[in-house]
Amino acid sequence: MELGRRAAGDHPSRGPDRQARLLLGVAAAAVALAAADTYVVVLALTDMMAGVGVGIESLQRGTPIISGFLLGYVAVLPLIGRLSDLVDRRRILLWCLVVLVVGSAVTAVSVELPVMVGGRFLQGLGGGGLVPATLALVADLWPPGRRGVPLGVVGGVQELGAVLGPLLGALVLVVADWRAIFWLNVVLGTVCLVGVWRLGPRGRSRPADGRRLRRAVVGLLTLVAAVLSALALWAPEALTSSVALGGPFVPFDPASGSRVLTPVGASAATAWVVLGALTARRWLPLLLRADLPGAALVAVALGSLVLTFSTADPGSEVLGPWGRWLLPVGALAVAGSVLRQRTAASPLVPRGVVRRRVWPALLSSLLVGAAIVAVVVDVPLLSRLTQGTDETDAALVLVRFLVAVPVGAVLGGWLLRRVGPAVVAAPALALAAVSVLAMARWDRGSLEDVVATTLPLVGAGLGVGLAIAPVNDAALADARADGHGTVSSLVVVARMVGMVLGLALLTTWGLRRFHQEVAGLSDPGDADALLDAAVVQVQTVLTGAGLAAALGAVVALTLGMRPVGDAGEDGPAAPESAPPASHGSPESAPPLRGGREHGIPSRP
DSSP: OOHHHHHTTSOTTSOOOHHHHHHHHHHHHHHHHHHHHHHTTTTTHHHHHHHTTOOGGGGGGGHHHHHHHHHHHHHTHHHHHHHHHHSOHHHHHHHHHHHHHHHHHHHHHOOSHHHHHHHHHHHHHHHHHHHHHHHHHHHHHSOTTSOHHHHHHHHHHHHHHHHHHHHHHHHHHHHSOHHHHHHHHHHHHHHHHHHHHHTSOOOOOOOOHHHHHHHHHHHHHHHHHHHHHHHHHHOOHHHHTOTTTOGGGSOSSTTTOOSSSSHHHHHHHHHHHHHHHHHHHHHHHHHHHTTHHHHHHHHHHHHHHHHHHHTSOTTTOSSOTTHHHHHHHHHHHHHHHHHHHHHOSSOSSOTTTSOTTHHHHHHHHHHHHHHHHHHHHHHHHHHHHHHOOOHHHHHHTTHHHHHHHHHHHHHHHHHTTTSOHHHHHHHHHHHHHHHHHHHTTOOTTGGGOHHHHHHHHHHHHHHHHHHHHHHHHHHHHHSOGGGHHHHHHHHHHHHHHHHHHHHHHHHHHHHHHHHHHHHTOSOTTOHHHHHHHHHHHHHHHHHHHHHHHHHHHHHHGGGOSSOTTOOSTTOSOOOOOOOOOOOOSTTTOOOOSOTTTTTOOOOO
16 A cells, blocks of 8 residues: 555645645654754753752753653654554654643753653653654655655754754743743644644544543543642742642652652642553553563663763763663663564564665664764864863854755755665765764864865765665665554664764774873873873764764665666565554554545555
């Protein structure tokens, strides 16, 4: 079943209708918003720490604010990708936006570090789930051979978040405090939520009386749980200072000052548990069908990886403070997930979904992630070392790279109309490799020459961006139609794993060179000589990143020389038919109706 053709009214020469294009536009805007959330804390981090009682002298305690978001973004991607193959894509988008909005609100009202980290985790959870659902939506709405531009647009707006995030945070901080950043996030996320909902099918039949009563009970309990949660986190002074009404807001441990460990907080938690129990019959079969145990093992493995390396200071260490404990846990989870994948009747990644060009696409994505993270981390590090800039000014050096990436993403998608994925991706990654290797030759005075540094930064950004759409296009072309969401999530996960592992391995190599340089100094206290050794460390990391991009270019040669959908020496595009799915309980995965009439395919 070619879902793209069905979405276009069974006319392969026609594209999706206006409503389907609008849906993709709203989903892409939501992806951009979620991507901006990754970087929005760059300028506001110290203010956020102060808002939860963490001083600048305890900067390391603020690390979970960033790593919590990354953990939510990465750890559950495979599960959300699989779920998007079992239910309507629009429903996944709606729930991810709900989680993103709730996480933003929790972050905005938090006055305790654990609550703030929890809010950031929810933001990452919702934001990360938007990406595979949107990429799979492209595969549903556009037939093979016509997905290049929309895939480029989605990739472009995702990368645009790296530019918009700090800019948005800076603009808000000019007129308000850091909490306004996340309240604005709530507003923008709600607008996207309403847009996705309004663009859905209409005319659904009314439920039976029994189901209407159950929905009313669930809705009432949800409202009660939400109100109690809001009261616990907001703790309005009119109530907390009242002799008659303030009792429920008194912490169980008065010395902690916690707003969560209070009677009203405990009541909210109880309400959510009861709500989960009442609705378990609806969502638990679907999660089990998506292989919840396998997803939990993958989440533990990815979470251990993220927390081990993302909490480390790349300038001085490889493993974060919990690394020695988390790495064995992650290794056990990897072994368990491999065993689960081989033995489960319905594994998290359905058998036969990852095939043919999906494999080189995943490897290319991993190598691109390693190249990107080295540029994003070590170019600002070089600026701080050689120019004495603070973190904000050092990050501004990257603007030329970050702007070039989304431009390249859209251009790469446009080129796919005429040539195959390999013809675009391989030269693009070769350009990125040459550009990054040129950066590896920068010394202490190089960044002072803005003109000379612009060409490598722009070249690297364009190269990386040009490769985004071809990699996704090749992977989706050879994936089964019932695995588009799963494959999309795996491509994103591969890139994130490449960033985490790439930073760790390249940092290890760089630190080794640094220590070798220091060991050879005649005067270990010579500040200039130590600075030169630190520059050598950065050069080493960038050299490794350039080699990763070069290897990615070689791998990209296997993505196909002809445009996706053309027959020829590369063979026809992989059929998008899928074996009949066993639907199980009617409650487990009810598709939304009316999608075909609106150009929005229902799930098979």
